[in-house]
Amino acid sequence: xxxxxxxxxxxxxxxxxxxxxxxxxxxxxxxxxxxxxxxxxxxxxxxxxxxxxxxxxxxxxxxxxxxxxxxxxxxxxxxxxxxxxxxxxxxxxxxxxxxxxxxxxxxxxxxxxxxxxxxxxxxxxxxxxxxxxxxxxxxxxxxxxxxxxxxxxxxxxxxxxxxxxxxxxxxxxxxxxxxxxxxxxxxxxxxxxxxxxxxxxxxxxxxxxxxxxxxxxxxxxxxxxxxxxxxxxxxxxxxxxxxxxxxxxxxxxxxxxxxxxxxxxxxxxxxxxxxxxxxxxxxxxxxxxxxxxxxxxxxxxxxxxxxxxxxxxxxxxxxxxxxxxxxxxxxxxxxxxxxxxxxxxxxxxxxxxxxxxxxxxxxxxxxxxxx
Amino acid sequence: xxxxxxxxxxxxxxxxxxxxxxxxxxxxxxxxxxxxxxxxxxxxxxxxxxxxxxxxxxxxxxxxxxxxxxxxxxxxxxxxxxxxxxxxxxxxxxxxxxxxxxxxxxxxxxxxxxxxxxxxxxxxxxxxxxxxxxxxxxxxxxxxxxxxxxxxxxxxxxxxxxxxxxxxxxxxxxxxxxxxxxxxxxxxxxxxxxxxxxxxxxxxxxxxxxxxxxxxxx
Amino acid sequence: xxxxxxxxxxxxxxxxxxxxxxxxxxxxxxxxxxxxxxxxxxxxxxxxxxxxxxxxxxxxxxxxxxxxxxxxxxxxxxxxxxxxxxxxxxxxxxxxxxxxxxxxxxxxxxxxxxxxxxxxxxxxxxxxxxxxxxxxxxxxxxxxxxxxxxxxxxxxxxxxxxxxxxxxxxxxxxxxxxxxxxxxxxxxxxxxxxxxxxxxxxxxxxxxxxxxxxxxxxxxxxxxxxxxxxxxxxxxxxxxxxxxxxxxxxxxxxxxxxxxxxxxxxxxxxxxxxxxxxxxxxxxxxxxxxxxxxxxxxxxxxxxxxxxxxxxx
Numbered sequence: 001x002x003x004x005x006x007x008x009x010x011x012x013x014x015x016x017x018x019x020x021x022x023x024x025x026x027x028x029x030x031x032x033x034x035x036x037x038x039x040x041x042x043x044x045x046x047x048x049x050x051x052x053x054x055x056x057x058x059x060x061x062x063x064x065x066x067x068x069x070x071x072x073x074x075x076x077x078x079x080x081x082x083x084x085x086x087x088x089x090x091x092x093x094x095x096x097x098x099x100x101x102x103x104x105x106x107x108x109x110x111x112x113x114x115x116x117x118x119x120x121x122x123x124x125x126x127x128x129x130x131x132x133x134x135x136x137x138x139x140x141x142x143x144x145x146x147x148x149x150x151x152x153x154x155x156x157x158x159x160x161x162x163x164x165x166x167x168x169x170x171x172x173x174x175x176x177x178x179x180x181x182x183x184x185x186x187x188x189x190x191x192x193x194x195x196x197x198x199x200x201x202x203x204x205x206x207x208x209x210x211x212x213x214x215x216x217x218x219x220x221x222x223x224x225x226x227x228x229x230x231x232x233x234x235x236x237x238x239x240x241x242x243x244x245x246x247x248x249x250x251x252x253x254x255x256x257x258x259x260x261x262x263x264x265x266x267x268x269x270x271x272x273x274x275x276x277x278x279x280x281x282x283x284x285x286x287x288x289x290x291x292x293x294x295x296x297x298x299x300x301x302x303x304x305x306x307x308x309x310x311x312x313x314x315x316x317x318x319x320x321x322x323x324x325x326x327x328x329x330x331x332x333x334x335x336x337x338x339x340x341x342x343x344x345x346x347x348x349x350x351x352x353x354x355x356x357x358x359x360x361x362x363x364x365x366x367x368x369x370x371x
Numbered sequence: 372x373x374x375x376x377x378x379x380x381x382x383x384x385x386x387x388x389x390x391x392x393x394x395x396x397x398x399x400x401x402x403x404x405x406x407x408x409x410x411x412x413x414x415x416x417x418x419x420x421x422x423x424x425x426x427x428x429x430x431x432x433x434x435x436x437x438x439x440x441x442x443x444x445x446x447x448x449x450x451x452x453x454x455x456x457x458x459x460x461x462x463x464x465x466x467x468x469x470x471x472x473x474x475x476x477x478x479x480x481x482x483x484x485x486x487x488x489x490x491x492x493x494x495x496x497x498x499x500x501x502x503x504x505x506x507x508x509x510x511x512x513x514x515x516x517x518x519x520x521x522x523x524x525x526x527x528x529x530x531x532x533x534x535x536x537x538x539x540x541x542x543x544x545x546x547x548x549x550x551x552x553x554x555x556x557x558x559x560x561x562x563x564x565x566x567x568x569x570x571x572x573x574x575x576x577x578x579x580x581x582x583x584x585x586x587x588x589x
Numbered sequence: 590x591x592x593x594x595x596x597x598x599x600x601x602x603x604x605x606x607x608x609x610x611x612x613x614x615x616x617x618x619x620x621x622x623x624x625x626x627x628x629x630x631x632x633x634x635x636x637x638x639x640x641x642x643x644x645x646x647x648x649x650x651x652x653x654x655x656x657x658x659x660x661x662x663x664x665x666x667x668x669x670x671x672x673x674x675x676x677x678x679x680x681x682x683x684x685x686x687x688x689x690x691x692x693x694x695x696x697x698x699x700x701x702x703x704x705x706x707x708x709x710x711x712x713x714x715x716x717x718x719x720x721x722x723x724x725x726x727x728x729x730x731x732x733x734x735x736x737x738x739x740x741x742x743x744x745x746x747x748x749x750x751x752x753x754x755x756x757x758x759x760x761x762x763x764x765x766x767x768x769x770x771x772x773x774x775x776x777x778x779x780x781x782x783x784x785x786x787x788x789x790x791x792x793x794x795x796x797x798x799x800x801x802x803x804x805x806x807x808x809x810x811x812x813x814x815x816x817x818x819x820x821x822x823x824x825x826x827x828x829x830x831x832x833x834x835x836x837x838x839x840x841x842x843x844x845x846x847x848x849x850x851x852x853x854x855x856x857x858x859x860x861x862x863x864x865x866x867x868x869x870x871x872x873x874x875x876x877x878x879x880x881x882x883x884x885x886x887x888x889x890x891x892x893x894x895x896x897x898x899x900x901x902x
Contacts, residue, residue: 010464010539012567017616019521020537020569022463022504037463037506054541054565056467062539062567071567073539199847374620379599380665381684453684453756458598460619508618515752516681520707528707532752547705548714557702558714558738572707574680574687574752582703583754583774584890 004082009034009074011042025074027086032063034072042070046087053080053098058106139245144189144209147245151209162199165216170369171196173361174214177229178236180359184302186295187240194232196370206235208244219370222313225359230300230310237295243288290343297344306356307348311341374508376456380516380574383456385448385475389440396482397448397475399434406444412437437478448475448510456512457519457534457571465504468511468535470497477507490544494562495530495578511535515575522566529561531576537568591627595620672763672811674780679759683819686759688751688777692742699785700738700778704751708740712747715739737785751777753815760820760837760880761813768807768841774886775814775837782810807841814838818884829873834885840877847871 007025011034023034023042031045044065052062060075061083080099084092165171174194182192190210200217207213212235214228222228238244297307372395373388387395389409399413413434415422422434438446450456459466461480467487476482480503487500503509513534520526522540527547536542543565547558564570592603597620608624615622669678675698676691687706690698694711705714716738740749753759755774762769764783779785786805806812816837823829825843833847847870873879 012539016462017614018460018462019616020462020464022461022465055539055568056536056542057538058541060539075538201847374597374618376598380681455681455685458618458620460615460617515756516685516687518681518687525710526707527710529705532706548716552714552716552738557716558705563710574685574706574750575754575756576752579703579752579754580756 004078005086007074007076007079007082009072009076009079011036012071012073013042014069015042016040023072025072025079027082029086032072032083042072044070044072046090049087049091049094051091051094051098053102058102136246139242142245144187147189147239147242148191148209150244151207151211155207155211160195160197160199160213162197162201162215165196165198165369167369170216170219170366173225173366174219174228174232176361177225177232177359178212180305181229181233181236181299181303184299185236185240187242190236190239192236192239204231204235206238206244208239208242210236210239212236212239216370220367221316222367223316224309224312225361225363225366226306226309226356227313227316229305229359230296230307230313233296233299233303233305234292234310235296237292237299238288241288241291241295243292246288290340293340293344294347297347301348301351304357305359307344311344314341374458376458376510380455382453383450383512385456385458385510387438387446387448388443389438389446390443391441392439394437394439394478395446395475396435396437396478396480398473399436401448401450401474402436402438403447403449405438405446406440408442409438409440409444409446412439435482450474450512452514454512454514454573454575455517456510457517458508458510460508461504461506463504463506465502465538466509466535467538468501468503469513469533470499470501472511472513472534473501473503474510474512476503476509479505479507480509481505490542493530493544493560494533494542495576496533496562511571513571513573514577514580515573517571517573519569519571521569522564525563525565526570527561527563528570528572529558529576531578532572532574533562533564533570534573535571536564537570539566539568540570541565591624593625596622668761670761672761672780674782674811677761677811677813679761679813683758684756686753686757686815688759688761688813689748690751690778691746691748692740693746694742694744696781697739697741698749698778698780699783700740700751701776702738704753704777705738705740706750706752708749709747711745712740712742712749713744715741751813753777755815755817757816757818757882757884758820759813759815760822761811762838764806764808764810764812766807766809768805769812769838770841770845771804771806771812771814771838772836773804775816775882776804776806777813777815779806779813780811783808783812805841814880816880816882816884817886817889818882821881821883823879823881824877825873825879826876827874829879830870831873831879831881832885833871834888835881835883836871837880837882839873839879842877843873843875843879845871845873 005027007027009023009025010020011023012020016036021036021038021040023036026033026035028043031043031047032049034042036042044063048066050064050066050068052064054060054062055073055075057075059077059080060073061079062071062073063083064071080095084095171194174196178192178194182190185192192210192212194212194214196219197213197215199215200220201215202217202221204212204214204218212232214232218231219228222231293310297310300307300310372390372393375386376383377386378384384403389395402411413436415434456474467485473482483502483504484499485502487496487498489498491500492498511534515532517534527545529547533542541564543563544560545563546552547561590603591606591609592601594601595615595618597615598618600615600617604624606627609626611624612621613624614620665682667678667680667682669676671677675693675696678689679686680689681687692698692712702716708714740747759777776785784807814837820837839845
């Protein structure tokens with residue numbers, strides 16, 4: 001029986017410029033012949049043929065000569081059977097062996113591809129919500145002593161960006177504001193302790209457990225003590241809402257949650273995590289800031305301080321951006337401040353009007369020390 | 372026809388000097404500038420149906436332009452993003468290009484669009500790919516610098532970094548390491564390529580750029 | 590040996606001197622060219638800047654700024670060498686730099702997440718937490734990555750290529766028992782013998798800005814870092830000022846102080862931290878090297894912001 005003898009394929013050989021070329025493949029009685037477009041001929045006798053099956057499609061047949069300096073390949077579906085009959089059965093053992101391996105490989109490949117797609121959907125949709133809920137529940141179970149320990153460890157490993165201020169007057173003034181707010185905190189067990197750092201940076205932040213760092217730049221910037229109290233209340237809210245722990249729990253808890261969900265199922269885990277890790281960490285922060293604004297305003301109000309002071313601070317910064325260059329106006333036109341100011345205003349409007357007890361501190365003096 | 376790829380690898384562009392009778396096919400929006408002596412003929416990329424397929428799935432334009440001249444002229448071709456351009460002379464062999472990589476070719480090169488398979492989607496290389504075959508030169512580009520490698524056994528390529536590969540290359544998806552490592556390392560799933568054959572890689576990926584940009588936003 | 594590239598496709602060639610002047614056909618693209626005459630290869634120095642120092646504008650009252658390095662050339666040359674541990678190559682410069690590391694069996698390198706572009710299968714990847722638990726948690730609060738990836742050539746000699754996410758250059762530095770500070774986002778990988786710790790300046794604070802987050806690399810070994818934009822190496826001999834957003838790395842022989850440069854902006858005060866470090870500068874004094882990048886992340890973010898799809902709140 002005569003099978004087909006001419007096929008379209010290619011050649012790998014160092015004798016060709018560029019190392020490869022397409023070729024017309026002919027199955028001769030004694031071996032495989034390949035003819036390239038520029039007329040070169042390459043031959044591999046059947047007796048010397050070493051076969052491999054692979055390529056992208058999975059059914060490309062590679063015929064190599066003994067020293068592997070020449071490879072003739074063909075992807076035609078009819079090639080394996082034509083080769084078998086043309087070579088009078090010499091290559092059958094190799095063919096069957098390789099074909100069997102290839103079949104099981106491709107079955108495995110399709111299964112994995114399907115599993116990956118399913119898992120990705122599961123992970124992205126289910127995982128996103130599942131992990132966040134799981135992490136939140138886990139944090140609730142953790143005692144506040146852990147917050148304090150973590151805060152202490154973080155404080156030790158941190159570069160503050162300046163020395164702590166010598167004169168205790170500023171720290172005392174800020175601590176007095178904190179002491180006025182602390183009884184109204186939503187969670188017990190936090191030890192609020194302020195550290196004032198001598199640096200022109202306008203910033204403040206809080207660590208889990210209650211350590212709060214305020215930079216003198218911020219103190220110098222605030223026109224009235226109530227504005228700093230606003231910032232402090234916001235930071236204390238981050239502590240009582242345990243946002244730091246949530247952020248940690250999220251990053252660490254991802255692996256545990258995913259392993260639980262999916263067990264040992266290939267590399268699909270990695271793909272899914274890629275996708276929702278980015279999303280969840282970004283939006284979490286935003287929610288956290290909004291929550292801290294709201295809780296901070298509530299604490300201020302409960303302590304008899306004007307919550308609108310916080311919005312005044314934001315306004316003051318917003319206005320002074322006028323003379324600053326491009327990058328800054330991006331932050332300026334970013335709707336975040338507007339939204340924050342609006343949100344606080346709306347919240348305050350719902351509370352009954354009351355007399356605010358002014359903060360008893362010689363602010364001018366304090367600002368002098370902070371400069 | 373004289374050709375030259377200039378300003379590699381950052382803002383690569385192709386300068387082609389056409390003589391009488393010379394023709395070159397290029398992506399619809401690849402032409403940056405040309406002499407007034409050059410004629411353009413616009414055609415569906417490989418026929419109408421193929422063109423639509425290529426557009427929808429292959430990120431290639433619906434049209435290609437054929438540039439020719441009766442006297443002589445100069446043509447400059449570019450791509451929409453910063454990056455490198457490579458040239459390969461086909462000798463009857465075939466190359467698969469990722470969507471968006473194709474720039475130009477000689478009229479003797481055949482262009483086709485094909486199904487790349489689910490695994491290529493997972494490898495961030497798209498569901499479809501462009502198949503270039505026949506004889507003649509083909510120019511393709513990518514975001515980043517392009518470097519090639521002859522694969523004989525196995526090699527691991529991070530997803531999003533593969534530009535082009537020969538049909539003799541087997542591509543599988545795998546984990547970068549163990550489960551924990553793949554997950555946490557940020558590498559995730561990788562492409563495992565097995566030779567024999569050649570692959571072209573890019574030294575930057577759009578996914579990497581997006582992740583970097585996002586990491587600086589809150 | 591003559592080294593040259595094909596004028597059509599820039600394929601790299603290295604041929605015997607006797608082929609000088611001959612016409613040849615490119616193996617890759619088919620274009621014809623003439624083999625050039627043999628040339629004594631120019632020494633590929635460390636790239637440096639040829640223009641004036643990249644300093645923020647200074648008031649007359651500020652201390653005089655010392656001149657920095659001269660001589661810019663080779664910004665797109667391939668840098669290669671042997672660190673004493675392994676061979677390396679930095680290619681695709683200056684905008685899409687790729688670092689290739691060729692390890693012998695048993696060697697390892699430690700890299701930032703997602704940095705790997707490709708590798709031989711003889712290399713195994715393991716992800717782990719860097720530093721102790723306290724530091725790890727501290728860094729999580731600061732928004733930094735917790736993970737360091739270990740690449741070990743445990744099944745034989747192996748090769749790994751690394752690429753950053755941002756367009757830019759990469760550089761190699763040899764630590765000889767000293768310390769190098771590297772800005773967050775610039776660190777790529779280091780060899781064994783290097784201890785890497787984080788020094789971070791506070792959590793994302795009230796105004797969600799980013800300060801100067803430095804990694805401290807010390808010990809004896811090799812470190813590679815990348816930049817957004819080109820890298821300019823500056824040899825400081827007295828004083829030098831760099832906007833914090835442009836700092837890539839600097840040696841610990843320099844004292845540094847983060848401050849607002851007086852008179853930098855009209856009106857004096859600057860909402861530096863609020864607006865993401867803009868206006869904050871780092872004053873260096875003493876002797877040592879500073880690596881400066883030519884693009885600023887926040888400027889890019891502000892430029893790209895109007896084009897981004899509206900994000901949900």
